[in-house]
Amino acid sequence: GQQLNQSPQSMFIQEGEDVSMNCTSSSIFNTWLWYKQDPGEGPVLLIALYKAGELTSNGRLTAQFGITRKDSFLNISASIPSDVGIYFCAGQMSGANSKLTFGKGITLSVRP
Amino acid sequence: DSGVTQTPKHLITATGQRVTLRCSPRSGDLSVYWYQQSLDQGLQFLIQYYNGEERAKGNILERFSAQQFPDLHSELNLSSLELGDSALYFCASSVVPHIGELFFGEGSRLTVL
Numbered sequence: 113g114q115q116l117n118q119s120p121q122s123m124f125i126q127e128g129e130d131v132s133m134n135c136t137s138s139s140i141f142n143t144w145l146w147y148k149q150d151p152g153e154g155p156v157l158l159i160a161l162y163k164a165g166e167l168t169s170n171g172r173l174t175a176q177f178g179i180t181r182k183d184s185f186l187n188i189s190a191s192i193p194s195d196v197g198i199y200f201c202a203g204q205m206s207g208a209n210s211k212l213t214f215g216k217g218i219t220l221s222v223r224p
Numbered sequence: 225d226s227g228v229t230q231t232p233k234h235l236i237t238a239t240g241q242r243v244t245l246r247c248s249p250r251s252g253d254l255s256v257y258w259y260q261q262s263l264d265q266g267l268q269f270l271i272q273y274y275n276g277e278e279r280a281k282g283n284i285l286e287r288f289s290a291q292q293f294p295d296l297h298s299e300l301n302l303s304s305l306e307l308g309d310s311a312l313y314f315c316a317s318s319v320v321p322h323i324g325e326l327f328f329g330e331g332s333r334l335t336v337l
Contacts, residue, residue: 145324154226154314154328155267200267204324211280212257212324216266 115139116201116215124221129191135201135215136183143204144177144184149217150197158199159186191222227251230315230329238337242303245332249296249317255279256298257318257326258290262311273298274321305336 117136125131135144143162147155159170161177161184168175174187184201198217204210227250237243249256258270269282273292284290287305292298302309312333316326 143324152330154228154316154330155326156226156328157325160325202324210322211269211272211282212326213269214259214267 116203116213118199118201118215118218120218121216122219122221124223125191127191127193127222127224130187130189131191131220132188133186133199133201133218134183135185135203137203138182139203140181140205141203141213142181142206144175145202145204145212146173146175146184146186147200147202147214148197149200155198155200188220191220193222193224196220196222226327226329228315228317228327228329230313230332232332233330234333234335236335236337237305239305239307241305241336242301243305243334245300245302245313245315245334247298247300247315247317247329249298249315250327253317253319253327254296255318255321256292256296257316258284258298258300259314259316259328260311261314261331267314270300272321279321302334305334307336310334310336 146158149155159175166177172189200217201215229248255274257272260268270284272280290300312331314331316328
């Protein structure tokens with residue numbers, strides 16, 4: 113089946129630092145999405161990307177849809193303590209019955 | 225608040241038992257999804273419904289079943305529970321069935337002892 117690879121499993125950064133995460137797949141996706149899960153909550157959509165090469169920002173977050181359509185990147189600039197959480201990438205192929213496939217997530221810790 | 229409501233928030237039961245998890249989607253959303261989240265498997269897609277009809281199936285065990293009712297709420301039934309079924313079960317909804325922009329509930333944490 114389709115698999116999305118996110119590594120490392122955990123990242124530790126200092127408040128104020130920038131951090132980059134990537135997500136790769138052996139399959140081509142037509143949509144890439146990034147979700148964040150806070151402790152005790154459900155995942156929340158951060159950014160959705162629909163076109164290869166697309167670069168989209170949401171505040172301090174910037175995500176890119178790789179031109180090969182097999183990867184995506186999320187950058188968080190000037191991290192703050194509330195950026196702590198699990199960041200999931202998700203990919204979806206086209207088609208009415210296409211399922212959303214999630215990566216296993218990266219747990220981000222921000223040291224004050 | 226995503227607008228997706230899940231009950232119960234926590235559930236503790238014994239092996240062999242049966243439980244029902246309930247989900248009310250966001251107002252106006254016709255599509256409901258169920259995901260299982262365990263520590264080592266991440267978010268696993270179980271099943272999707274759209275306007276009462278099953279739309280897509282993922283890694284859902286035969287011991288599990290779901291349905292979406294005319295009022296669009298959905299239930300996930302888990303039977304003959306095993307220790308390995310302990311996990312967070314999330315419901316999500318979307319306006320249309322083929323879009324990846326999902327709104328997740330807070331989840332139901334199931335512990336099987």
